[in-house]
Amino acid sequence: MAGMKTIIEPFKIKSVEPIRVTTREERVGLLAEAGYNPFLLKADDVIIDLLTDSGTSAMSAKQWACIMDGDESYAGSRSFYRFESKVREITGFRNIIPTHQGRAAEHILFSLLGGAGKHFASNTHFDTTRANIEVSGAEAHDFLTAEGKRPEFRAPFKGNIDLPAFKRFVDEVGAENIPLCLMTVTNNSGGGQPVSMANIRETSVFCRSRGIPFFIDACRFAENSWFIKTREEGYADRSVLSIAQELFSYADGATMSAKKDALVNIGGFLAINDDALAMTARNSLIVTEGFPTYGGLAGRDLEAMAQGLEEILDEDYLRYRVRTAEYLGERIVAMGVPIIEPPGGHAVYIDAKRFVPDIPAGQFPAQAVSCALYLEGGVRTVEIGSVMFGKRDAEGRHIAPPMELVRMALPRRVYTQSHIDYVIEVVEEVWKRRAELKGLRFTYEAPVLRHFTARFEPLR
Ligand SMILES: *Cc1c(COP(=O)(O)O)cnc(C)c1O
Numbered sequence: 086m087a088g089m090k091t092i093i094e095p096f097k098i099k100s101v102e103p104i105r106v107t108t109r110e111e112r113v114g115l116l117a118e119a120g121y122n123p124f125l126l127k128a129d130d131v132i133i134d135l136l137t138d139s140g141t142s143a144m145s146a147k148q149w150a151c152i153m154d155g156d157e158s159y160a161g162s163r164s165f166y167r168f169e170s171k172v173r174e175i176t177g178f179r180n181i182i183p184t185h186q187g188r189a190a191e192h193i194l195f196s197l198l199g200g201a202g203k204h205f206a207s208n209t210h211f212d213t214t215r216a217n218i219e220v221s222g223a224e225a226h227d228f229l230t231a232e233g234k235r236p237e238f239r240a241p242f243k244g245n246i247d248l249p250a251f252k253r254f255v256d257e258v259g260a261e262n263i264p265l266c267l268m269t270v271t272n273n274s275g276g277g278q279p280v281s282m283a284n285i286r287e288t289s290v291f292c293r294s295r296g297i298p299f300f301i302d303a304c305r306f307a308e309n310s311w312f313i314k315t316r317e318e319g320y321a322d323r324s325v326l327s328i329a330q331e332l333f334s335y336a337d338g339a340t341m342s343a344k345k346d347a348l349v350n351i352g353g354f355l356a357i358n359d360d361a362l363a364m365t366a367r368n369s370l371i372v373t374e375g376f377p378t379y380g381g382l383a384g385r386d387l388e389a390m391a392q393g394l395e396e397i398l399d400e401d402y403l404r405y406r407v408r409t410a411e412y413l414g415e416r417i418v419a420m421g422v423p424i425i426e427p428p429g430g431h432a433v434y435i436d437a438k439r440f441v442p443d444i445p446a447g448q449f450p451a452q453a454v455s456c457a458l459y460l461e462g463g464v465r466t467v468e469i470g471s472v473m474f475g476k477r478d479a480e481g482r483h484i485a486p487p488m489e490l491v492r493m494a495l496p497r498r499v500y501t502q503s504h505i506d507y508v509i510e511v512v513e514e515v516w517k518r519r520a521e522l523k524g525l526r527f528t529y530e531a532p533v534l535r536h537f538t539a540r541f542e543p544l545r
Pocket of ligand 1 (some may be wrong): 139187341343344345353
């Protein structure tokens with residue numbers, strides 16, 4: 086146990102990257118040039134980049150050694166076999182198909198199983214997952230528990246699927262129209278909240294009883310496994326690896342973005358038990374990604390992924406990882422800042438509905454807070470709310486999603502405690518001046534995944 090001492094970064098820094106410190110005056114111009122969309126800022130104009138934890142991890146010295154050691158054979162690369170055996174050790178799945186990132190695995194899976202009239206179910210679909218389902222012509226349905234939708238409510242497993250609601254839905258549309266149920270661990274869009282082993286097991290039992298394949302969106306499987314170890318009865322003495330193995334044992338397959346819990350900058354995979362489905366997936370992979378033993382990646386990437394999957398299960402790392410989000414959360418909650426409680430594994434989510442209650446959903450309150458954090462301290466965050474998930478009704482009126490969030494995602498092994506202390510100071514400044522924040526309106530909006538490229542202007 087860590088006792089009362091500070092939970093330190095369990096690594097030393099071997100190689101550094103400078104941060105360019107901008108002034109507030111510069112940032113006013115830079116944000117306007119970026120159309121008030123932090124996605125459109127240049128990374129060099131950002132001081133602390135909490136846009137995403139995706140692909141932003143610092144690799145270890147051993148992973149960099151793997152980059153040199155990768156086998157670049159077109160077919161049958163040694164690095165593929167190392168990667169395959171590591172994924173198989175953790176997940177137990179039969180067919181391991183590498184892809185260049187998570188959404189490529191999703192695209193293959195949902196283009197094979199999707200199509201008009203099909204319905205997919207999840208605790209919460211991540212945005213690229215939903216987009217791949219919808220692009221196929223199918224529908225994506227989220228069944229998050231009531232407690233998962235209450236940001237201020239503290240519960241250990243707020244990522245759980247609402248199983249009774251999902252069961253009713255299956256009766257309504259028919260199991261034969263549901264090609265797959267996908268459990269997202271941890272639930273990224275719902276606040277990085279974990280899913281309990283009990284919920285995973287019960288969902289799996291139900292899906293199997295109705296012949297619905299059960300898959301895991303495994304992006305943050307290690308963080309979720311750590312939460313099971315520390316929060317769920319009966320798991321305290323189990324290794325995180327054995328918890329992860331149990332979690333995957335309930336599923337028929339998984340999609341994974343290795344840019345999260347595999348500690349690499351690019352990579353992913355699709356894992357499938359069903360040999361026939363895996364064969365069609367590999368054929369699709371050959372058309373879109375590459376040969377099945379490299380799938381859109383270099384051999385070195387596969388090698389680094391295998392090593393990252395080993396390091397992610399280190400319990401000192403996971404203790405530090407989860408503590409970082411908890412520390413940031415505790416400190417800003419102490420000032421009165423509303424967040425999703427308790428903080429998830431990879432991020433702290435500010436609840437913008439309560440941060441700026443006077444800005445209506447149609448004027449993008451979370452985008453306004455995100456912009457203010459950049460102006461105040463060069464901290465880049467991302468809106469997860471009406472910009473990302475808002476829809477329009479037939480008359481073009483805004484339909485708001487349930488939550489308006491500002492995600493402060495924490496890149497793995499990149500920032501130290503003093504960087505986090507700086508972020509806390511920036512949040513405090515914006516919180517003090519929250520009454521001055523103004524909403525925004527679109528000046529450009531793309532038809533799908535509009536948050537990546539949208540441009541705005543501030544309302545007066
Ligand atoms: C990042 C992410 C994805 C998509 O992965 P990419 O590598 O970005 O394509 C899918 N699901 C979840 C939960 C994610 O966090």
